[in-house]
Amino acid sequence: xxxxxxxxxxxxxxxxxxxxxxxxxxxxxxxxxxxxxxxxxxxxxxxxxxxxxxxxxxxxxxxxxxxxxxxxxxxxxxxxxxxxxxxxxxxxxxxxxxxxxxxx
Amino acid sequence: xxxxxxxxxxxxxxxxxxxxxxxxxxxxxxxxxxxxxxxxxxxxxxxxxxxxxxxxxxxxxxxxxxxxxxxxxxxxxxxxxxxxxxxxxxxxxxxxxxxxxxxxxxxxxxxxxxxxxxxxxxxxxxxxxxxxxxxxxxxxxxxxxxxxxxxxx
Numbered sequence: 502x503x504x505x506x507x508x509x510x511x512x513x514x515x516x517x518x519x520x521x522x523x524x525x526x527x528x529x530x531x532x533x534x535x536x537x538x539x540x541x542x543x544x545x546x547x548x549x550x551x552x553x554x555x556x557x558x559x560x561x562x563x564x565x566x567x568x569x570x571x572x573x574x575x576x577x578x579x580x581x582x583x584x585x586x587x588x589x590x591x592x593x594x595x596x597x598x599x600x601x602x603x604x605x
Numbered sequence: 606x607x608x609x610x611x612x613x614x615x616x617x618x619x620x621x622x623x624x625x626x627x628x629x630x631x632x633x634x635x636x637x638x639x640x641x642x643x644x645x646x647x648x649x650x651x652x653x654x655x656x657x658x659x660x661x662x663x664x665x666x667x668x669x670x671x672x673x674x675x676x677x678x679x680x681x682x683x684x685x686x687x688x689x690x691x692x693x694x695x696x697x698x699x700x701x702x703x704x705x706x707x708x709x710x711x712x713x714x715x716x717x718x719x720x721x722x723x724x725x726x727x728x729x730x731x732x733x734x735x736x737x738x739x740x741x742x743x744x745x746x747x748x749x750x751x752x753x754x755x756x757x758x
Contacts (some may be wrong), residue, residue, distance in 0.1 A: 515627040519619050555697055556616035558719025566719050
């Protein structure tokens with residue numbers, strides 16, 4: 502059985518207790534971005550994208566940081582289509598990601 | 606040793622706290638904005654100016670919603686009690702141009718987001734070492750003053 506390497510993330514074992522909350526906040530972010538899109542509220546989208554970008558990599562989710570960056574940039578460009586696409590990708594990623602905890 | 610983390614992101618506060626606790630730092634306080642931070646430190650601008658904690662190191666987000674991190678740094682430095690406390694700015698890459706201003710405002714060092722555990726702990730360790738040396742110098746200076754007073758009698 503092959504691994505989908507894109508969806509395996511290695512996370513510092515010390516962070517194990519706080520990962521559920523991290524993922525919960527990301528789901529809130531996704532919901533808030535979708536709401537902001539319907540309202541064309543790009544300020545909110547930029548702020549949330551910036552926040553996702555800043556947090557992801559620190560928790561071991563560098564892919565999340567990249568997606569946050571893309572959302573922030575698309576928000577700054579007023580590019581609703583890209584914001585929606587990347588947000589959907591983020592949602593899919595979080596739904597399928599497999600976390601491997603290791604002592605770092 | 607007591608550390609204060611000031612950042613509006615719950616993710617970042619929790620992440621930094623967890624990394625610091627994993628390295629043995631037990632007293633970690635967090636604030637999500639300037640008012641909470643000033644309350645905790647007991648400095649001008651606080652709603653309750655008594656202050657609750659004696660802090661040995663501050664990790665400060667350069668961009669906060671209610672007050673610029675650099676202005677917070679400046680306000681903290683105005684207080685005699687916190688003149689020598691190490692302040693490490695926490696900044697995203699796009700905020701690099703603010704770093705020079707942050708250092709002029711009294712920042713001691715900086716780390717970048719996304720937070721790297723190794724870098725965070727190395728910079729905190731270095732800042733604490735410096736703080737310990739400054740505290741020692743301050744104690745010795747006070748003792749010398751006391752001795753001088755005694756000798757003049």
